[in-house]
Amino acid sequence: MIGNLFWRELILSLIIFPSRTCEREEDVITKPYIVAMTGASGAVYGIRLLRFFEENKIPVEIVISDAAKILMLEELGSAGEIAGGDCLRTHDFLDFTAPIASGSYPTAGMVIIPCSMGTLGAVASGLSQNLIHRAADSTIKEGRKLVLVPRETPLSAIHLENMLKLARLGVKIVPPMPAFYGQQKTVGDLVDFVVGKVLDQLEIPHMLYPRWVGSLQAPKPQ
Numbered sequence: 001m002i003g004n005l006f007w008r009e010l011i012l013s014l015i016i017f018p019s020r021t022c023e024r025e026e027d028v029i030t031k032p033y034i035v036a037m038t039g040a041s042g043a044v045y046g047i048r049l050l051r052f053f054e055e056n057k058i059p060v061e062i063v064i065s066d067a068a069k070i071l072m073l074e075e076l077g078s079a080g081e082i083a084g085g086d087c088l089r090t091h092d093f094l095d096f097t098a099p100i101a102s103g104s105y106p107t108a109g110m111v112i113i114p115c116s117m118g119t120l121g122a123v124a125s126g127l128s129q130n131l132i133h134r135a136a137d138s139t140i141k142e143g144r145k146l147v148l149v150p151r152e153t154p155l156s157a158i159h160l161e162n163m164l165k166l167a168r169l170g171v172k173i174v175p176p177m178p179a180f181y182g183q184q185k186t187v188g189d190l191v192d193f194v195v196g197k198v199l200d201q202l203e204i205p206h207m208l209y210p211r212w213v214g215s216l217q218a219p220k221p222q
């Protein structure tokens with residue numbers, strides 16, 4: 001288990017301080033995003049994304065797989081009892097009666113973060129064996145944004161073929177591959193880079209990582 005203070009503060013902040021309201025002064029986002037966490041390593045990415053949504057009062061429908069709860073316990077020391085508040089609403093992993101099981105329920109899109117190879121394969125095959133698979137299936141059929149953050153290494157031909165199939169359907173594959181050109185120094189910086197890349201795909205403005213604006217170091221071409 002990672003005993004790092006960073007992880008603990010991140011998850012505790014989400015658990016202890018539920019948001020007050022989803023209404024922001026400048027506008028009200030009515031359509032929620034679906035955020036699913038599965039049993040791949042990297043629970044911290046999902047928690048960080050939820051924290052961002054909560055801080056920015058963006059409504060979210062959350063589903064956490066049974067395997068993800070085990071990984072959260074191992075990696076973060078908490079089994080994922082995420083308190084909701086008005087902006088975060090959780091659903092049982094096997095509740096097929098949840099609104100997000102149906103494409104008729106309007107959402108702004110869905111992120112599976114982290115995404116296990118099992119869930120990746122199920123989504124690529126159109127299986128709907130749990131609420132995460134079903135919500136992803138609905139998201140694809142309705143032509144909404146679906147972002148996957150698949151984590152495994154090395155990747156087999158099966159994993160790569162599943163990713164290619166989904167990418168060709170318009171699903172955004174955002175593997176948690178941090179960059180270092182922004183002078184990232186801490187684990188938190190690296191996590192924020194990955195989560196920032198996910199937000200980029202959803203076209204949600206953020207300042208989680210510094211944008212590349214050209215090098216101050218490299219010699220200018222003559």
Ligand SMILES: Cc1cc2nc3c(=O)[nH]c(=O)nc-3n(C[C@H](O)[C@H](O)[C@H](O)COP(=O)(O)O)c2cc1C
Nearest residue numbers: 038039040041065067068115116117118119151152
């Ligand atoms: C400690 C641990 C780490 C794991 N890491 C990964 C991983 O990085 N990627 C992955 O695809 N599966 C990983 N698994 C396996 C998944 O948890 C397993 O395939 C599970 O059935 C996925 O179910 P889900 O997709 O419903 O969450 C890990 C399992 C354990 C116990």
